[in-house]
Amino acid sequence: MKTMKYITIALLTFVAILIPKNSFATDEVGAPAxxxxxxxxxxxxxxxxxxxxxxxxxxxxKQDLYLWAWSPSEPDAGNFDNSSDFAKLEYVSxxxxxxxxxxxxxxxxxxxxxxxxxxxxxxLKGKGNExxxxxxxxxxxIGDIKTFKESGEAVQIFPEKFYINEPLSILVNAEKxxxxxxxxxxxxxxxxxxxxxxxxxxxxxxxxxxxxxxxxKKTKLTPIxxxxxxxxxxxxxxxxxxxxFVMENIEFLFPTKDWAKVGTNxxxxxxxxxxxGVPIPLDPIFSFFPQKFSQYDILTLxxxxxxxxxxxxxxxxxxxxxxxxxxFAGNKDEMKAYINLFQSLSNEPSIDxxxxxxxxxxxxxxxxxxIPLVPLSDLN
Amino acid sequence: xxTLKHFYVFLLMVVVLPFxxxxxxxxxxxxxxxxxxxxxxxxxxxxxxxxVDEIAKANSQTPTEITLTDQFDFSTFTIxxxxxPNNQPTDYKIGGTAPKFFPTEGYWALEFPFQNTDxxxxxxxxxSDAAKTTQVAILxxxxxxxxxxxxxxxxxxxxxxxxxxxxxxxxxxxxx
Numbered sequence: 298m299k300t301m302k303y304i305t306i307a308l309l310t311f312v313a314i315l316i317p318k319n320s321f322a323t324d325e326v327g328a329p330a331x332x333x334x335x336x337x338x339x340x341x342x343x344x345x346x347x348x349x350x351x352x353x354x355x356x357x358x359k360q361d362l363y364l365w366a367w368s369p370s371e372p373d374a375g376n377f378d379n380s381s382d383f384a385k386l387e388y389v390s391x392x393x394x395x396x397x398x399x400x401x402x403x404x405x406x407x408x409x410x411x412x413x414x415x416x417x418x419x420x421l422k423g424k425g426n427e428x429x430x431x432x433x434x435x436x437x438x439i440g441d442i443k444t445f446k447e448s449g450e451a452v453q454i455f456p457e458k459f460y461i462n463e464p465l466s467i468l469v470n471a472e473k474x475x476x477x478x479x480x481x482x483x484x485x486x487x488x489x490x491x492x493x494x495x496x497x498x499x500x501x502x503x504x505x506x507x508x509x510x511x512x513x514k515k516t517k518l519t520p521i522x523x524x525x526x527x528x529x530x531x532x533x534x535x536x537x538x539x540x541x542f543v544m545e546n547i548e549f550l551f552p553t554k555d556w557a558k559v560g561t562n563x564x565x566x567x568x569x570x571x572x573x574g575v576p577i578p579l580d581p582i583f584s585f586f587p588q589k590f591s592q593y594d595i596l597t598l599x600x601x602x603x604x605x606x607x608x609x610x611x612x613x614x615x616x617x618x619x620x621x622x623x624x625f626a627g628n629k630d631e632m633k634a635y636i637n638l639f640q641s642l643s644n645e646p647s648i649d650x651x652x653x654x655x656x657x658x659x660x661x662x663x664x665x666x667x668i669p670l671v672p673l674s675d676l677n
Numbered sequence: 678x679x680t681l682k683h684f685y686v687f688l689l690m691v692v693v694l695p696f697x698x699x700x701x702x703x704x705x706x707x708x709x710x711x712x713x714x715x716x717x718x719x720x721x722x723x724x725x726x727x728x729v730d731e732i733a734k735a736n737s738q739t740p741t742e743i744t745l746t747d748q749f750d751f752s753t754f755t756i757x758x759x760x761x762p763n764n765q766p767t768d769y770k771i772g773g774t775a776p777k778f779f780p781t782e783g784y785w786a787l788e789f790p791f792q793n794t795d796x797x798x799x800x801x802x803x804x805s806d807a808a809k810t811t812q813v814a815i816l817x818x819x820x821x822x823x824x825x826x827x828x829x830x831x832x833x834x835x836x837x838x839x840x841x842x843x844x845x846x847x848x849x850x851x852x853x
Contacts (some may be wrong), residue, residue: 587730
């Protein structure tokens with residue numbers, strides 16, 4: 298009987314040994330709702346903040362979370378059961394955590410090492426080994442910067458679909474900027490970001506004002522090598538616009554220090570990045586009426602689909618020895634200028650062409666062309 | 678002789694017969710036919726003016742016209758087409774400060790005082806002299822006043838015989 302008791306105890310002990318005290322398998326609590334970085338585009342030796350929205354995961358609000366990364370290196374190796382402080386994330390609010398770091402420093406790797414790695418791979422976890430997230434890859438910009446450089450574009454905005462209250466980065470290839478009449482670029486220069494929302498709408502402008510040290514600092518672009526520059530911001534904060542402001546576009550150009558040179562889009566135009574969902578504006582259409590006219594006639598100039606921020610248009614007609622100037626009237630959809638050639642030119646000798654120059658009120662040239670006239674000798 | 682008698686009877690009939698129509702049963706006196714002069718004479722004021730691109734119109738392109746009523750004082754345009762008591766055209770006078778595409782005064786006459794049988798527009802010739810030997814401009818009547826008192830005059834600009842632009846003046850009787 299006593300033997301039986303020992304056997305039972307031994308058996309129970311054996312069974313007890315087989316049953317683990319607790320499960321060593323760590324609970325997987327799900328993937329983050331969203332992961333993003335600020336800046337959106339960042340260099341590997343530059344400080345960046347990674348954001349993790351853990352809404353919908355099994356983590357609890359405000360709990361301590363730690364980075365458990367293994368690529369490009371494993372900084373907290375061996376401490377899965379008790380994460381180190383350096384790996385700790387900062388709780389932001391509403392299930393959002395962030396980690397600010399400089400990749401080269403955090404991972405103890407060179408830029409080249411990181412570039413050669415497969416990227417930033419990690420899980421988030423609690424202090425201990427109880428809960429971990431699904432595998433997370435934090436976006437990096439190596440591909441973006443390279444693709445941008447190779448595209449030959451002067452400017453690109455990241456993300457492509459940018460929103461007023463979310464971070465964005467604007468990359469500039471200074472070599473591709475237009476300066477004056479040609480694409481001579483601003484390589485090697487110190488360049489600034491002169492910009493406004495909604496075609497420089499009042500109250501939504503940040504000027505590259507060289508007389509204001511704060512603005513000089515705020516609008517300066519960061520060179521990230523190879524004549525690529527960038528600027529990062531959240532539009533609502535950067536432009537200081539209110540909650541009800543609806544962003545339609547960001548318009549900008551790139552002056553150098555003290556506006557000695559100005560980098561623009563092709564042909565001296567400002568860059569305009571349209572916010573997602575904003576229809577692409579119709580191209581302006583210029584025409585004149587009638588098709589054929591003489592110096593004795595009424596000429597009407599018409600420009601449709603004018604730029605939204607257009608302050609108005611001014612024409613200058615050079616006809617023989619006379620110069621006629623005036624303003625267009627109308628609205629953005631259609632502006633017209635009625636010109637009484639008869640009054641100005643009826644006493645002039647026969648004129649077989651006029652030169653027409655149209656400028657906007659900011660001084661930008663819209664059109665310059667010759668228009669033939671029916672010579673007086675042909676009239677009957 | 679008998680033949681001669683018959684001849685006299687015949688002659689008498691020939692002489693007398695025409696007078697049969699001259700008795701009191703006539704239903705009216707002679708009235709001169711109505712001419713276009715009666716319709717178009719008087720003082721007219723512009724209600725609208727448009728410029729027509731005749732090249733565009735001929736090639737079915739748009740736009741073909743543009744309204745100039747509110748430009749360059751075109752709205753002040755008046756034209757007085759005077760006639761004598763016999764409804765014969767005398768002088769004309771243009772009032773207002775609209776661009777003066779043709780002389781502001783002179784003499785006028787219709788090319789043909791009746792409606793053209795081929796349906797083409799009636800033409801008003803403007804002259805600088807009372808004898809109407811020096812023509813200074815041509816206006817065509819694109820709308821003839823009827824019960825609706827609207828006169829439409831078109832001034833065309835031609836190059837080598839081809840109209841390339843015209844100005845259409847829509848007019849109504851001026852309020853004196």
